[in-house]
Amino acid sequence: MVVFATTTLIDILLIGLSGTLICLAVHFIPVGGAPAAMAQATGIGTGTVELAAGSGLVGLITSSYMYAYEPKAAMLLVMAAGAMGAAIMLASTMLAGGLIYAYGVAVPFASAQVKKDPITGERQDNYVSKGTQGQGIPTICFVSGVVGAALGGAGGGLIYFVLMQYYTPLIAGSAAAVAGVFTMGVFYVNSVIPSYGVGGTIEGVHDPKFRRVVPKDVFTSVIVSMLCGVVAILIAGGMV
């Protein structure tokens, strides 16, 4: 059996933390779901789960590559690599999506949740088209999305890093595969739970929903991720 030393405990907490980062990422990324695809709601026109997963997993690619070629890389650097990959993926998506809203559907960007954009200070309410919940990706949503994706990518990088520390001494060549698959499992569990919490759509950090749902979603994610962390470390015990 694995000895539950202090380091083990810290690692479990780190996996819990990474789950929390992924959970927060879902709240930060402005997702409008199906209505946004019809320009009827502010945010990106797709589902919360897949967007968080899509960006976070690109982060997993960059951070795993970094871990493979700089095995001595600091934990923070691996997390930063994941964050950068994920944030660039989401920023490109929002930029191209914004072009479609602007020139393909011809609607001005506006948020229905706030009267003034907290970053640019621009009026939002009179740009909201009749019968909709806003449209496009205003600056606040863009920034919130980039931050969110970075959190998700960092979270994915963190789990991968912690698990690699455990598995590499035991199953050298296969550690990346096992840690990668486990990361993916934790990723999906932690991006679906908050998606249920937000009910499929959220505008980002300025949305009143953000404050309402973040505490309980984060609480759930911490517990579930720590459970996953315990499981992950026990698996290492079976690899001897």
Place this chain on the structure above:
Amino acid sequence: MVLDLTMSMAVLAIMGAIATIAGCIEDLESDVGSQSNPNSQVQLAPQMGLLHRIYNKAISGEPISNGFSAVIGGLVTNVLLNAKFFPLTAIVLGAFVAALIYGIFATTAYAGRVASQTRFKQPLYMDVMRYTTPSIIGHNFIVCFCLVSISYIQYAILGYPLSIPFLALIWGISVGAIGSSVGDVHYGGEREFQNREFGCGLNTALSGRIVRKAESGLRNSLDNVWFCAKFGGPATGIALGLTVFFSSWPTTIWGYTWTAMGVGVIILAVMTVMNRLVEINVKKSYGPYKEDKNEKEAAA
């Protein structure tokens, strides 16, 4: 990896180019069958009494379905590579198998969804099934080929630690996430409601009232591709190309250092500013939907 800088930049550029093609075709493929979020309108239309001749390809959301075809493609490619096939042959055959299975799932989704709408009298058109499904398979073949190629390059040339199916799956999920957030807006926001005034914004009350007539005759799913190929598809391609290129570019040049991360932050800042410029431009050109109350009073 052991490539020198010029060579790794060349590989990166090729990957960016392949990704651009994949992104573009992925979006068009989702428009052929009407998938993902805009499909909710196609699904809703019969309920509003508006029967139609549009394919209803509900193979889950795009990220999942593209991940699905990419992972099968990657798996089959892996099996063939293991049997000492030439890489290009292996990728082509892998993509072909994946696209066929994808096509099968598409047929069950169309048939299943229509059969579950019996009470709205929506007929199941077999000719729509016959000429749209091959187009879906064809588009998906190109997407899958591109994604597995990227994965092969990353695995065999750049030496990523994850296997080909793993990388293919992740790129499949990403291309789907990007396709459904970028290109689908063009299909859902504009093409499905083309009979409304351009830029009017879509009132939620219009939900389900999609355009069913084409320039000549009844609109089918292939007409939608024709339209979306002009903007939605290419924009999606650019987004995926940017993702693939810029997520590796800083680390290719500056290595795995904090400098590279700094460059990444600069790229993000530039993108944010570009989005802001588009926002300003659009707000200035189109103006607000309703005038400010105070301004109105002042004018009065």
Place this chain on the structure above:
Amino acid sequence: MSDIKEISPENLAAFGIIGGLLGIYLSPLFPPYTSIFGALGAICAVIWGAEAVRRVAKYGLGTGVPSIGQIAMGMGIIAAMFGLAIMKSVTKDPRAIYAGPVLALVTASIIGFVIGWFAQNVIKMKIPVMVRCMTEIAASGALIIIGYSAAVAGNYDFMGSLILKVFDNGVILAVFWVGAMAMLHPFNACLGPDEKQKRLLYLAASTGAITMAVMGIAAIMTLGPMGVVTLVIGVILWLIFYKKFWDEVYKDAASVVGTGLIPKTEA
């Protein structure tokens, strides 16, 4: 649609658990010839999982049907890895490996129960069947993963063969993703007010059989000619159930026409 007799969830759960476990336990008997039972067992679990997805997704989850298939596989893969690996650290007895699949099933049920409980009571989703279905979905997810993996690796020994034959070459990702699709696609494809259980179950069997065929291709790499057998039987099963699905479609659809204009309606 109470006039149509449906198979009860309990019967389907029993079918999934017994069929799934039976297939998994049969798979290492005469390697590699019995590996095919792993896939057959997984098909039973797919049918059970599809029905569980149907019951919970009927309520509308706010994020679409696919998310539940994803979380199922996320929970399933964590539990499967845990269940199969853990016994080695508890005891050195080689027979302990037989406990693996059952342990994975139990772990998955526990994780599913915890997540379901949180979804119901902390996130407050207000779906009465949430806890039960989450448990069932996670459990069937674990069985699907072990079953298809066993079909590719020949047995379910985590350290001895799964890591080498399923994880290293990336087959596990196909098990993960294609298995999730097999489970979530039936309800997603049949979504609508006139959805019927019979059609959905045939479709679940057909998607499970396609997954089996894909695993057959993968098994050619790991088990050699036996993979071809899995592939061929998978394709045959798929043909049977695909045909049955279409028969149901012809029966259920308002009309199936070769071509034609849009029929006139009141609107």
